[in-house]
Amino acid sequence: MRWRDWPARRRRGVARLTAKQWSGLSAFAVLTIVVAVSVGLPETARTVAPERVREARAALAALSVLPERPPHDTAYDRGTFGSAWTDASDAPGAGNGCDTRNDILARDLEVTGRVPIASCPRAVSSGVLISPYTGRQIVFERGRSSAAVQIDHVVALSYAWDLGAKDWSSTRRTRFANDPSNLLAVDGPSNMDKSDAEPAAWMPPLDGFACQYAVQVVTVLAAYGLPVDDPSRRVLERALAGC
Template identity: 45%
Template sequence: MTIHWSAYRRARRRSRQAWAVLSVLILGIVFVVGWFFTAGQFAIAEPRVNGPSEVPVLDPDWMKPVVPVQPVPVGSAARALEQLPVKGRAPKTDYDRSAFGQAWFDADHNGCDTRNDILRRDLTGELFTEGSECKVISGDFHEPYTGSMVSFRRGSESSMAVQIDHVVALADSWQKGAQQLTKQQRQNLANDPLNLIAADGSANQEKGAGDAATWLPGNKAFRCHYVARQISVKAAYRLWVTQPEKDAMKRVLDSCPWQQTIMAK
């Protein structure tokens, strides 16, 4: 009887264990099915990152760096922000685009003007006019400010759909230290690939001369890179920030404390 009773207890124990495992499996299946039919199917369908999270500075095969006033500080973007002077805006009354030299000057002396350099850098599948390795006539790209796919087609009206944005707007830089630079330094600032990104025309017009306190890209995945790039440009050209601008930049960088400054590479 003792042997039969022990075998019976072992059988009951195995049965309880099997039922426990089966219950866990059933609960897991119920949870997964419930999650899928509430939020899960949408989480699977939606991409986690909307568009690119960064844009390169140089293509070293055919682009050369532009000489800034001083090197971009290496390391944390948040730390570089703390090193920028904080001041109010200088008057804008005497701002003129010509203070930054010829528009789309070939600042790196690679034989192509800056606008076409940036189009070639940022677009994919780009085509050039016949007999040219500079003048881009078409291409596509994952636009960073909106996160949408955008096509560029050169034309009297269609070209405006893709514009080359100064990450630190020239009018903004004029009010925050650029007046104190030489004309050559301002021309470099206006043509430095670090400060230039191909962008959706409407988004660029909406930004205008705004800083981080008044405008940020709608594509939130790009904001850390965008703010770090503004900080890098301002550090490289000895520009300052206003207190509201600094506060806005800090709020963005709080979500990405690992974000580094942007270097020409």
């Protein structure tokens, strides 16, 4: 779905950060860009700082641009980005004894319960998420319904593969897949709807999160030396102009 089509399906509003979530996000320097984009409760909302928006605009202007997203490489395999949510990578925050999924759940949810599991001694067992993509509240309970909250790669692994990640080392791909700067806890339906779409094909249904989403996409692309397809560049430019 293109930018011009969004008003028919987007819910208006703003999803912003709590102080806890803002400080908890990993610093990620790209041309002095440090981005913290997660989600918080409206009564303690914060916006993306103007200087970060300016830096993201500059970073976007500096990205290499492809005429369009390359045809999908059918050789793509999720396994080339390492074991899902492995703690054994050189991504920020890795090696702490907890798998990446639980690290992000702990960062983005208002946690109400913990439980020891094989991959994390203090895994999140319950909590509440305000999905940044819809603004809707989701009650998380570990078990059969836990897929209601999913961890999204903002720059999808398959998209990154098509943009050039297929030429990276396995170490770099594993880092990318577990880098907190490229991860958000979101509602399951939005994550499934997005799939591996680039910004030209999908942006968050919630109008108010477009700026923060664009800042994070640009930051990740710039940090990992990836280009951007021109249709997505135009969408991101428009989103940043609306910050």
